[in-house]
Amino acid sequence: MKKRMILAFFTLLISIFEIPSQIYVWKNGKVIFSVENEYPDSVTFTNPNLSVVEPADTIPPDTFLFSVNDTLQVCFAPGNLQYNDYYFEWRFAENQYDLIGISNSNIAPFYDGWIDLFGWATCGWSTGFLPTSTSTDYRDYLVGGSWDNSFVGDFATADWGALNKIGSDAEHTWRTPTSKEWNYLLAERRNADQLFALATVANVKGLILLPDNWKTPEGVKFIPSVSTEINNHLVYQNGLYMDEEMLDDHYADNTYNEAEWTVMEKSGAIFLPAGGRRWGNTIKNYPTNPWGIYWSSTTGAQEREGNVRALSFYMSGVTPLAETSRVWGCSVRLIQEITSIRRKIIVGDN
Numbered sequence: 573m574k575k576r577m578i579l580a581f582f583t584l585l586i587s588i589f590e591i592p593s594q595i596y597v598w599k600n601g602k603v604i605f606s607v608e609n610e611y612p613d614s615v616t617f618t619n620p621n622l623s624v625v626e627p628a629d630t631i632p633p634d635t636f637l638f639s640v641n642d643t644l645q646v647c648f649a650p651g652n653l654q655y656n657d658y659y660f661e662w663r664f665a666e667n668q669y670d671l672i673g674i675s676n677s678n679i680a681p682f683y684d685g686w687i688d689l690f691g692w693a694t695c696g697w698s699t700g701f702l703p704t705s706t707s708t709d710y711r712d713y714l715v716g717g718s719w720d721n722s723f724v725g726d727f728a729t730a731d732w733g734a735l736n737k738i739g740s741d742a743e744h745t746w747r748t749p750t751s752k753e754w755n756y757l758l759a760e761r762r763n764a765d766q767l768f769a770l771a772t773v774a775n776v777k778g779l780i781l782l783p784d785n786w787k788t789p790e791g792v793k794f795i796p797s798v799s800t801e802i803n804n805h806l807v808y809q810n811g812l813y814m815d816e817e818m819l820d821d822h823y824a825d826n827t828y829n830e831a832e833w834t835v836m837e838k839s840g841a842i843f844l845p846a847g848g849r850r851w852g853n854t855i856k857n858y859p860t861n862p863w864g865i866y867w868s869s870t871t872g873a874q875e876r877e878g879n880v881r882a883l884s885f886y887m888s889g890v891t892p893l894a895e896t897s898r899v900w901g902c903s904v905r906l907i908q909e910i911t912s913i914r915r916k917i918i919v920g921d922n
Contacts, residue, residue, distance in 0.1 A: 648907055657682055722869055774833060823887050846862035848862050
């Protein structure tokens, strides 16, 4: 059996990022196995079919980064979060533009179908509520029994990405963005207003987000929704982007078929489909003039204790710091911190 040592490759990373004892060995985007080691600067594993590849950049290729504060970058999950209660299975949508849509109205315990609109903090663990909840009483969605608890500290496990194994990914690989992170992404990072647009992708309406180092690929066109090329373009005021008339359909600002979107996606574009929202078993704001509402991990203001923060968008505006009742079933798109990405070992075939 061959033995391969992973030595100096980790030394610098450990001192900067405080790598935990669990290290994931992965290939082609999937975890092959993991190793436990108290001091992960020296890890030995044996496998005749794998060899270590040490790239100049420890970030995997085709990883596109989005700044969510002055010092932190993240990547986005490859699709919206979905759940099947019959099999107790979590996964990401196969395509970024995939939606469950009206079929979310079938939500029920042990329902053998997929849902993608969730009440807030419905991770299925003790710090949260059940993913199939249709209750319209906000008190059923309080983390730790109090309106002012967010997904942090003792209540971090209320996050959908904390204790749930999503696809082939280990626990704690993903997490929900905070409200400040949604706002930084859309309003505060460098060139923020040039890195998003309302759009229609494969006949699905939604919001495009672009990575920090975006370059529009050949063969497609991208126009930010704030561009003066657009009649009655969006203007940022008082924490939200709106057009003056509040009537124009900005989902038409950019339109891509599946092939064109593949080109955009390979260059790092993220698409958040507008899937509406669910009240009990009733689907609202979809499919006509659909809204997109994406949860943050942050609770709302004290005077509205039933509310939490969310990213909200519809045909004529984008609101990074919206508030909505935690009883609504809304979309979830998780993120992964770049420090977590750097902790992985890239391996390839012998």
